[in-house]
Amino acid sequence: MSSFFSNWRNPVIWLVIGLPLVAVVAGIGLIVVSVRSGGSDAVPEDVRRTAQVQVADIGPDAVAARRQLRAVVRIDPEGGFVEVIPAAGDFDGAQLLVLTLVHPASQADDVELQLQRSDAGWRAPLRLDAGPAWNLVLEASDGSWRLQGRLVEGTLAAVVQPALRSPPAP
Known part of the structure; x- marks a missing residue:
């Protein structure tokens, strides 16, 4: 059991777990910020969407x-x-x-x-x-x-x- 806990003291293990976790949290934060701002494709007029194209x-x-x-x-x-x-x-x-x-x-x-x-x-x-x-x-x-x-x-x-x-x- 003591060898299991000794592995957690190795900084490489923290990098392997911590970096992906930080990337996921940052990605969620970016999505929240972009949704609240109205979107980069928001235009102040009626727009019809066809496939991925906005038609005004x-x-x-x-x-x-x-x-x-x-x-x-x-x-x-x-x-x-x-x-x-x-x-x-x-x-x-x-x-x-x-x-x-x-x-x-x-x-x-x-x-x-x-x-x-x-x-x-x-x-x-x-x-x-x-x-x-x-x-x-x-x-x-x-x-x-x-x-x-x-x-x-x-x-x-x-x-x-x-x-x-x-x-x-x-």
Whole structure:
């Protein structure tokens, strides 16, 4: 019996048992962290999965490209609002807009705003802490078109435009 316990004093036995055990615990920890963050393939739109491919509807992007829509999203930290100013294209002034600020790492921190018509464009109250860069998605309230852009860290304005190129003129 004493020879059995003497084997446990050998450090090689602890490595043989300990390293795989640590690898299993670390693997479980990584799975928990990745599931809680929303997944690396999480996108803020309806997606259909076919086999291992995510298929998203690009119809709203095509409409925005055809109408040549572009806008500037401006954040006013002192005033506590975000403003969307049309820069190009055929915007319907009576239409309500939806602006989604997509957090780059945590889906739980995404912000969705309903923008109301204002003198210069559309506006909504927003208190945004200085932090990471945000992905911006601006769309019509009926989902008929969509513009995308990126608010770089440390900046207060960004251009949003169609994800697709404008179709060639006939």
